[in-house]
Amino acid sequence: MSTSPQAPAPETARTHPRALEPVTLVVTVLLSVLGAVIGLVLITTLGIAPNTSVIGALIAMLIGRISFAALSRMRDPQRQNLVQSAISGSTFAAANSLVTPIAVPFLLGKPGLVWPMLGGAVIGLAVDSWVLYRVFDSRLLPAAAAWPAGIAAAETIKAGDEGGRKAKLLGLSAVVGFVGSLFKLPMSAAGVAFLGNIWALLMFGVGLLVAQYAPTLLDVDLSANYVPHGVMIGAGLVALVQAVLMMRDRKGGKGGNGAKGTASGAARPARDAEGSFDPEVRTVDSRRLRRGLLEGLALFLVGALFIAFTGGVLADMSGAGLVGWVLLAGVAALVHQLIVGLAAMHSGWFPAFAVTLIFLILGLVLGIPMVPLALLVGYAASTGPAFADVGFDFKAGWLLRKGAVPWHPYEMAGRRQQYVAQLVGFAVAILVVALAWKPFFEDGRVPPVAQVYVDTIKAGLTDTHTLTMMALWAIPGALIQFFGGSSRQMGVLLATGLLVATPQAGWLVLAALAVRVGYSRWKTRKRTQADADPSADSDPSADADNELALVGAGLVAGSSLNDVSQIYKAV
Template identity: 85%
Template sequence: MSNPSPPVADTAPQAPSHPRALEPITLVVTILLSVLGAVIGLVLITTLGIAPNTSVIGALIAMLIGRISFAALAKMRDPHRQNLVQSAISGSTFAAANSLVTPIAVPFLLGRPGLVWPMLGGAVIGLAVDSWVLYRVFDSRLLPASAAWPAGIAAAETIKAGDEGGRKAKLLGLSAVVGFVGSLFKLPMSAAGVAFLGNIWALLMFGVGLLVAQYAPSLLNVDLGANYVPHGVMIGAGLVALVQAVLMMRDRRPKTTGTGAGGGAEPGSAGAATPDRFTPEVRTVDARRLRRGLLEGLVLFLIGAMLIALMGGIVSDMSGIGLAGWILLAGAAALVHQLIVGLAAMHSGWFPAFAVTLIFLILGLVLGIPMVPLALLVGYAASTGPAFADVGFDFKAGWLLRKDAVPWHPYETAGRRQQYIAQLVGFAVAIVVVMIAWKPFFSDGRVPPVAQVYVDTIKAGLTDTHALTMMALWAVPGALVQLIGGSSRQMGVLLATGLLVATPQAGWLVLAALAVRVAYSRWKARQRGTEPAPGETQAEADNDLALVGAGLVAGSSLNDVSQIYKAV
C-alpha cells in the first residue's frame, strides 16, 4: 500500500511582521523622545510663536541610538522602528504646541482661568478625534498617500539615507546643510523644498499668493489683512473644497470582480483583491470608508462640543436654541478646520491653522455669540487641524518606507496601525506635559502669540459690517479658482494659504524652485528624446530633485528646533 502524498505547501506569500509600537525598547525610546518633543513645542510656541516639525530630529536620534550595539538598542537600526519614533515625537510636539496650549491660553487671557481645565478637556477631545479621522481616511481619494505631504517625504528620505548611505545620503545631507544655512539668513528654505515635492499647479498658486501678500501693501497701498481679502478667498475656496470632498464620498466605481490593481477596485471595495506588491494606483481606503470616517468625525466632534458646553458651564447662559446652534457650529467648525488645514498641508507642507480659526472667530462675532462661548468655540476649532496634518506627514513617511514589502497591503495597514499607536503615546505624553507646565508658563507671561490675537479680536468685536462684506466679496474669486483647479490641485485653498501665510521672500523661492523643477524635467525628457505631455512635469521629476527638496525641508526643520536656545 503506497504512502499518502504529502500535503501541498501553501505558496502564498506570508506577510512580514511589522515592529510594534509597544515593544519595550521602542516604547521607552518613544516616551523619552516624546517628552523632548512636547517640551520643545511648548517652549517655542510660547516664546517665538513657532511649532517646529521634530520628526527629522526624532529620526536622527533613533538612528544614533540604533548605532549603539548594547542589548536591545540595536533594534533601533530598523527603519520602521525609527519611523514609529519619529511619528511619536512629531505628534507630541504639534499636540503640545498647537492642539493643547494654544486653545487653553484663550480663556486664560480673557481673565477666566477657571475655564482652562474645561478647555483642556475639550482640546484633548479635539486632538483625539482629529487623529482618529485622519487614521480612518488617509490614502483615500480625498487625502491620498500619493500626494505630496512634503514633511513626510523629508522624514522618509532622511531615514532611508541613514539606512542606505552612499550617494543618496551625501545629496540629502548637502541639501540639508543648504536648507539650514539658508534658514539662518531668515530665508524660508522649506518653501523651496516643498516646491520640489508637491503638486505644481497647487504650489504655483501658493507662490502667487505669497508674492501678492508681500508686495500688495507697498505697490497697491492696500492692507490685505485689514480688508479681510485672504480670509474671504479662503472662505470661498474652502466652501468649494468641502463640496468637492462630499462628491468624493460617493462611490461611483462599478462593482468588479477583478483585482485591485488590474480591475480598478480599491482595497475594501466589493471584489477587490489584496495586491501582493505595491501599486500606486490602488488606495487602501475606499469611498465607503472615507464617507464613514468623515461622518464619524462629525458625530464625535458634536459630542465633544456638547461636553465642552457642559464642562464650561455655558449651558445655563444660553437658550435652548442658542445652545443647539452653538454645538452645531462648534462641531462643524472643528471638522471643516481640520479638512482645510489638512488639504493645505498635504499639497504645500504649510497649514494656515491660525487664519482659518480666525475666520470662525469672525463668523462667531457676526452671529453675536457671547464672549465666553465664543472663546470656547475658538479654542475647540484651534485644537483640530495641525495634528491632522502632522499624522498625515508621518503616515506618508511610513507609506514610502513600506513600499517594498511583500505582500504589501497587509504590511502597509499593519504599519499604519502601529504608527497610529505610536502617535497616541506621543499625544498622551504631550497631555501630561501640558497639564504640568501650563500654569508656571502662563503665570510667567509665556503664552502663544496667536492666542493673544484671538483674545484681542474677541474683545474688540466688530464695529461695522466691513469684515463681513469684504469676506463675502472676495469669497467669489476664491471659489472660482478652486472650482477651476479641481479637487486634485486645491488651487483656491493654496492661493488663500499663500495670502494668509504671507512669509517674505517665500514666494520667490517657491517660483524659482518650480522653474528649476520644470526645466530639469524637460531637459531629462530631451535626453530621452521625448517631450513631456502638458501637466506631466511632476511625473518626469528626477529622484535627485525629490532628495534635494527633502533635504531643504529637513534643514529648515533642524533650524527651527535649534531656536530653542533663544527661548530658554
C-alpha cells in the first residue's frame, strides 16, 4: 500500500534554493550547533539520540515569519527542509557517529587512541552519507518506502505552509504523541505502523511482543542467550545476498531516464521522468546502485587503513593479521550501515547497538586482540545511524518536491542541496565533538552503549554457548528473510523488534496496524455502498493510507518533540 501523501498541485519550473545561500547557511549553522549539543548531551546522559528534524523545521518556520532583511525567505518549504536536514544530521552525527565510537578506546584506558578513532569515525560518517546519497531511490532503498521520520518532517513543513484541515489533524496527532510519550508510551512505534509496509511492521510488532513476554511466560532471557542477535545474523546475511542480487540485476533500466520499478524493469522515456511526478519512477538504476556500494566498500577500507596505522594496530597483529583486520573492518562498516538502514527505512528504529555487538562477538570469536577489537567496534559503530538519517531527510525532500515541473531535474537538484546541508551539519558536529569530548568524558559523561561494548570486550567469551546459540537462531532468521523477500525485510524487522525490546511497543504497533487495515476496508465499503463511479480517480484504499499517514507523522513528530524536551534532565 502507498503511504505517501498525495502530491501537491504542480508548480512552475524554478531553481531549487541553495544550501550555501547566506541566510540559509547562517540559520543552518546556528541550528546545527543546537542539534549537535542536544545530541551530545542526551547520548552521554540519558543514552538517547533524538530526531531533531521537526524542531529544525518548526524553528525555520518561525524565522520565516520575521519580516526582517532576507529572513522571510525561510518561509519557503524547500529552505525549511534544508535546515531540518542539517540539524538532524548534526544531532545523529555528534551522538551516534562520533561520540560513541571515541568513547570506546577512552573507557578501555587508551585516551591516546581517541584522536585516531575520531579521525576514523569522521571517515565513516563521510562515507556513510556519501553512499546513501549515491543509492537513495534505488531498488534497495527506494524513496517510496516508509522512512517514517522523513514523512513526519515533510508533513510538519507542509502543514505549516498550507494550514487547514491537514495542519489540525497533524497537530492533534502530535499532541497525542507528545502526551503519550510523557506517560512512557512508545508513541513513535504506533506512528510508524501507519506509514510502512504492513508485513514488515507486523514482524516488527511480533518481535517486540516476544521480547517483552518471553522472559515471564517462557522464563527465557532472549538477550542473555543471544537469540535476537542470531536471528539478525541469519536475516542480515540473506538481506546482503538479496542486495547483491539487486546490484547484479541489469534489467533495471537507467534511473536518470526514468527507470520504472516494475518486475520487468522496463525503462520509460526521459521526458516522462522530467515531466510530472510519477511514484513508480526511480532516479537510481542498478548500475549506480552497484557502483555506489562498491565505492562505499573501497572508501571504508581506506578508513580502516587510516585507523590501523594511526591507532597502532600493527603493534598487536602480524602483517597478515593487519590485512585481515582491515578487510573485516571495511566489510563490517558496509554491512552495519546497510542493515541499520534497511531496518530504519521500514520501522524508523536503528538496531545499531545490537548489530555492532554482533561484530564485537565475531571479533572475540576470531581472537582479535583487545585494542584492535575496540577500534573495530568503534569504526563499525560510526556507520549506520547517519546513513538512515540522511535517508529520512531525502524522503522528506522527495515528498516536498513532488509538485515540481519538470520533476526529475528539480528532485535531483534538491537532493544535492540537501546533501550539502547535511555536510554543513556534519562539519559543525565534528567541531563540537572535538571541543567537548574531553571535558564530558573526564566528568564521567559517556554514552552507556560504549560502556557495554567495553565491558563485553574485557569479559571476552568464556564458552561456546554464545556462538552456538547465534548459529542456531540464525537459521529461522534466514528463512523468514528469504521467504519474505527483499521488499518486506521481514527477517530483519523481526530481529529489530527482538533487539529493541521496548515495553508496550508491540501492542501499539499491532493496534495501529489493525486500525489501518480496518479503516481502509471501511473506506472501501463506504465507497461501494455509495455506488461511486468505479472509474473515479480517487482510490479509497490510497485515501485511507494518506489520511493515516498524517496521523502517523504527527505521532512520530510528537514523540520526537518529547525526546528533545528531555534535555532539561541532562543540564
